[in-house]
Amino acid sequence: MNIGIDKINFYVPKYYVDMAKLAGARHVDPNKFLIGIGQTEMAVSPVNQDIVSMGANATKDIITEEDKKNIGMVIVATESAIDNAKAAAVQVHNLLGIQPFARCFEMKEACYAATPAIQIAKDYLAQRPNEKVLVIASDTARYGINSGGEPTQGAGAVAMIISHEPSILKLNDDAVAYTEDVYDFWRPTGYKYPLVAGALSKDAYIKSFQESWNEYARRQDKSLADFESLCFHVPFTKMGQKALDSIIDYADDITQKRLKSSYQDAVYYNRYVGNIYTGSLYLSLISLLETRDLKEGQTIGLFSYGSGSVGEFFSATLVDGFKNHLDIESHQSLLNNRIEVSVDDYESFFERFDNLEFNHELEQSAEDKDIFYLKEINDNIRKYHIAK
């Protein structure tokens, strides 16, 4: 059955901090952040952008009136939920005006949740030829000021419309998931920031990748040469690189060269955004599609990872005419027109976010135009508006 990604888009907040300047403020050699971690800029979330508004912003420019009538399910994948009970998908469904007879829910497994959301969408659509599913990955990655994880923060959302006869990528029936109970990164209820075992999290990621990939290769009788490119979950660009390096020697020279160079294209956007948790793999996919000269019929391997942990390797094949359905210009303009904030300003943005409890009246900033933003929290009820 031909089911896959019909439309894909991302939204990132319009502020960023320069990683060399952040390193300076933390008395760290800038090359640790720029080369060792592999990040150049980091998206900074203003107080009026949360997972709901970012998710709606990622979707609003790709969803048509026809899509709104045909979407039967909305799934928001997140690990920075704003509510322990109410699903962000319900609020996004309302903001976007999707038809009311839809199933809406939120999914969690650290940075992995958008991947099972896509697989659930694929299974759901197999029984429903006329419907579509909206999958959103939306997160604000926060570890705390001056914490070990600080250089691997970020914020943003990716929206995907999954449908029959997709315009961009067909999802193949080959996914292999690998689960292992490990405490590498977790956030107990009530904690503002996650607890992280940094070195363990890197090892657990690589182990999960190797287990998923080896089992995938065994079941599908595939080798690295079968893939034009590989995309990884990108908490920071060096992480996927480490995973790729851990198996690259099994490939022939031509494949090695291709996979190494395409990895750089696949993390180009991530390098300037930072970690967006659930959306990171899919931001990397957009980066690959928009910065590399790919061809119809080529197959891309994708590795999704969520600490805790679940990994999954699956593949997708580029469909005829996919290039006509990318929006390179607006994505590059979104990234290029962001505003740099000083480290001091980033810290005050960060603290304001933490102190947002209830009954705050939030201002629309002068730069906000045609985007959803959090207007107020009244008795713990969040209200969103479109900035004019």
Ligand code: COA
């Ligand atoms: N120039 C170049 N590279 C440098 C450097 C310098 N001056 N100083 C350090 N580095 C390199 C280190 O060698 C290391 O590279 P390696 O991993 O290839 O050995 C890298 O920079 C990071 O250094 P490290 O000492 O591991 O940093 P850290 O203890 O500050 O932790 C993280 C880094 C990513 C573990 C930490 O930011 C974190 O916990 N992040 C959140 C969790 C996460 O994202 N985990 C990923 C899996 S989901």
